[in-house]
Amino acid sequence: MRKxxxxxxxxxxxxxxxxxxxxxxxxxxxxxxxxxxxLIIAPPFTHLVPVAEVLKGSPIGLSAQNCATEPKGAFxxxxxxxxxxxxxxxxxxxxxxxxxxxxxxNADKLTKKIAMAFxxxxxxxxCVGEKLEDRNFxxxxxxxSKQISDVLFTLAPEKMANVIIAYEPVWAIGTGETATAxxxxxxxxxxxxxxxxHFGEKIAExxxxxxxxxxxxxxxxxxxxxxxxxxxxxxxxxxxADDFIAIAQAW
Ligand code: PEP
Numbered sequence: 001m002r003k004x005x006x007x008x009x010x011x012x013x014x015x016x017x018x019x020x021x022x023x024x025x026x027x028x029x030x031x032x033x034x035x036x037x038x039l040i041i042a043p044p045f046t047h048l049v050p051v052a053e054v055l056k057g058s059p060i061g062l063s064a065q066n067c068a069t070e071p072k073g074a075f076x077x078x079x080x081x082x083x084x085x086x087x088x089x090x091x092x093x094x095x096x097x098x099x100x101x102x103x104x105x106n107a108d109k110l111t112k113k114i115a116m117a118f119x120x121x122x123x124x125x126x127c128v129g130e131k132l133e134d135r136n137f138x139x140x141x142x143x144x145s146k147q148i149s150d151v152l153f154t155l156a157p158e159k160m161a162n163v164i165i166a167y168e169p170v171w172a173i174g175t176g177e178t179a180t181a182x183x184x185x186x187x188x189x190x191x192x193x194x195x196x197x198h199f200g201e202k203i204a205e206x207x208x209x210x211x212x213x214x215x216x217x218x219x220x221x222x223x224x225x226x227x228x229x230x231x232x233x234x235x236x237x238x239x240x241a242d243d244f245i246a247i248a249q250a251w
Contacts, residue, residue: 002208004224005164005231006248007040007125008238009065009093009212010047019047023054025241030058033248037231040125041238042093045079052088063091063125066099069112071119081113081120092117093125093233095151097170107150114151114163123162125233126152127212128191132171140169144187145194157199164208165191166233172213174235181222181229184211188228217243220250 014022023041030039042063043051052062068078084092094113099105110126117124128147130140144167152163167187169179179187188209196204211223212233223229237243 002206002230003038004036004251005038005040005208005210006244007061007063007091007093007164007166007210007231007233008042008244009096009233009235010041010043010238011065011098011235012044013239014043014047016047016050019043020050020054022239022241023051026060026244027054027058029241029245030060032245034251037248037251039244039248040091042091042125048084048089049087055088061090062088063093064089064122065093065096067092067094067113067117067122069109069116071116081116081122085120085122089122091123091125091164093127093166095127095147097127097129097168097173101170107147110151111154114155118159118162123164125164125166125210127166127168127233129166129168129170129173129213135169135171140187141190144191148191148194149198152195153198157203160195160199160203160207164210166210166212167191168212168233174214176214178214178216178219178223179211181226184223185226185228188226192228215247217246217250220247224250 040061042065064084067081095110128144130143134140134143192204208230210231210233211229215232216237
């Protein structure tokens, strides 16, 4: 059975002190969430150690927003998957559209990063999603299919148990414009059928597929009611404990 997950991507926001307060606010309310829903937060690298301390003893998962392609060595500015695991991370986001767009993350780099994450016991939240022009030219299915096949199809089937997919249409990220429930469900069903064609129906059915893109308390209910939407990857609305918790209560 696939899991219901709500994950917060804090991006490059909050000071360490603010991040610790935000994490404390989420921990204080986690009991208000149904047991069947997993919460994950992804603070910036600098916040991970103190936030891990706040999360100790809580059921909330800790994620990084990225990891290095290499295990260690002369790679100035990088943070390895082993370092992340060592300080208590259980997950890393990979392939976020902002990293694809601004930092040249391509299939080759993402394949290496996923291998590093798995070697070090991290699960991966793998992001896919089309740009507005792709959708306008009716190429959104092709783009998402390629983002999946170029990277995830290189994995042995059993590794898919450690992958969560986040469908995030780039035109909906941080714009206030959300995909309609119909658009999101259509793409989520397509993602599941793409997985099914390669890995088989069982793996496709067991893979959690999150929606991301201006998801907030006011629209989460409608989105999460869709049969192939298993939760959300939340940016802006994850920076307020009340909103993040309200989204996780949307089922
Ligand atoms: C994101 O970038 O992962 C995201 C979903 O952002 P927002 O919720 O702010 O659109």
